[in-house]
Amino acid sequence: MAHVHPARHLLRARDLIDARYRDQLDVHTLARAARLSPAQYLLIRRLERAALLLRTTDRTVAEICLTVGLRSVGSFTTSFGRTFGMSPTAYRAAHPPAARRARVPTCVLLAWARPRTARFEKTTS
CATH class of the missing domain: 1.10.10.60 (Homeodomain-like)
Structure with a gap:
């Protein structure tokens, strides 16, 4: 796993939330947008x-x-x-x-x- 600051990935998830705030978003969808699973993000932190x-x-x-x-x-x-x-x-x-x-x-x-x-x-x- 190459080191990319998690904030960059999280911005993608935030942008998805901003664009689709009316939709039902689950963890899997946000993880795909962020290109990090919650476990990967936790490990990086x-x-x-x-x-x-x-x-x-x-x-x-x-x-x-x-x-x-x-x-x-x-x-x-x-x-x-x-x-x-x-x-x-x-x-x-x-x-x-x-x-x-x-x-x-x-x-x-x-x-x-x-x-x-x-x-x-x-x-x-």
């Missing part, structure tokens, strides 16, 4: 959450697997690899946690972004 946890925490792959609602680390690793093109461990190595990156305090950013010359006329009293 779980994998996206797992990717976030891999980037931002030091939890083990097994802990993350269980945290996002999956039960088999082997299946999780396989699905993650199909979706993101690499194993969860490789993904974590490629995306170091934010704590390892240099953080710039907001006050420094604001001072740096201030104009160097005054843009208003100074008044003399």
Whole structure:
């Protein structure tokens, strides 16, 4: 399963609902429009959450697997690899946690972004 952001697929389902809101629409019809079954959508959302946890925490792959609602680390690793093109461990190595990156305090950013010359006329009293 190639990774395509679910929102793109869900827009198709939303457009179908907007166009046919008077009709009786069932889950199967919406799933066909979205090109994702509810189970596929749920798996993608779980994998996206797992990717976030891999980037931002030091939890083990097994802990993350269980945290996002999956039960088999082997299946999780396989699905993650199909979706993101690499194993969860490789993904974590490629995306170091934010704590390892240099953080710039907001006050420094604001001072740096201030104009160097005054843009208003100074008044003399």
